[in-house]
Amino acid sequence: MPQPTFEVFRLAMPLVRPFRTSRGVETVRDVLVARFTDADGATGWAESAADPEPTYFPEYIDSVLLTIDRILLPLLGGDDVLTAGSVRRAFADVPGNPLAKGLVETAVLDAQLRRHDMPMVDYLVSARRPIAVGVSVGIPDDLDTLLAWVSGYLDDGYRRVKLKIQPGWDLAPVRAVREAFGPDLPLQVDANQAYSPADVPLLSRLDEFGLLLLEQPFARHELLAHAALSARHGTPVCLDESVLSLDDAMTAIRLGAADVINIKPSRVGGYLTARSIHDVCLANGVPVFCGGTLETAVGRAANLALATLPGFTLPGDISATSRYYARDIGPSFELDADGCLIAPSGAGCGVEVDDAAVEAFAVAKHSFTL
């Protein structure tokens, strides 16, 4: 019987438009995708949110690769049949490292679901349906460019606009978008940790613009500062980078630090944890949306399955493929006439990966035998 293999491809995927946030600018997405092949030859794919540097999360591409090689895969040796459950149990005593764990778990899960011809949406005990989606707008050079970008995205049919903000680029762009597109445009902002608790007077001035939420204004450990801002009952406070686990989500809810949570399955350790965070939020009346990390078709498809769950009441950052890529490693997802996307109906994430595209974008490949 052949040995199971775990391969990680590091891809360089050109973006159709530079993506700038308070943490920096990307023109090429540097991303890890993984392929797990089990002893029967069933393959599964997964994608990581890791960046080349610890830009958004403590983990990053090299730390994910090292943790998978040195710590995680040796824990799987000898298991005849791997499942997402067996992987979670094997990794349970390894503290932290959700991105590394999630990449392995999700690739094993995808193979498991394909082996049993089960779509991700069925595994999540949900039902496939069109998902209203939003768009995340980076920081441009000037307001005119911002308004042109937003106008184009609205023409594309997006149901919600998220603006990246940072000190010096906050009130003016929000005011300009409100004045140009009216008070009814579903609009939110994302600071990616760029502000300090001393900026509360400035951030409170965003309240006049009727935003859906203010995402991650402060550093990820500043739960009490987020709770104090939420207690002002102004713009709802949303956490992203602060929530790396189910425990983080529960603590944030208990402290009142999150009016909304942005769930990114790769950030929290995989789709099983993502579902449990969804469930806790739903039980506590905390709306969630599915976040994005400029996913390829692999992550985009799986996120669309997750976003079918009932607590995902806010449009997510699950844009059309063409928002980011002229060429992808799988099928292109484009908005329907209602501004919605729908997960593929196939088993697992439902995507048939284009191996030639993977090879074309790959700048490195790491092969591990379990």
Ligand SMILES: O=C(O)CCC(=O)N[C@@H](C(=O)O)c1ccccc1
């Ligand atoms: O539409 C998308 O996929 C991007 C949404 C987005 O803004 N993602 C940001 C974020 O801060 O949420 C991000 C991108 C890459 C990595 C981490 C975070």
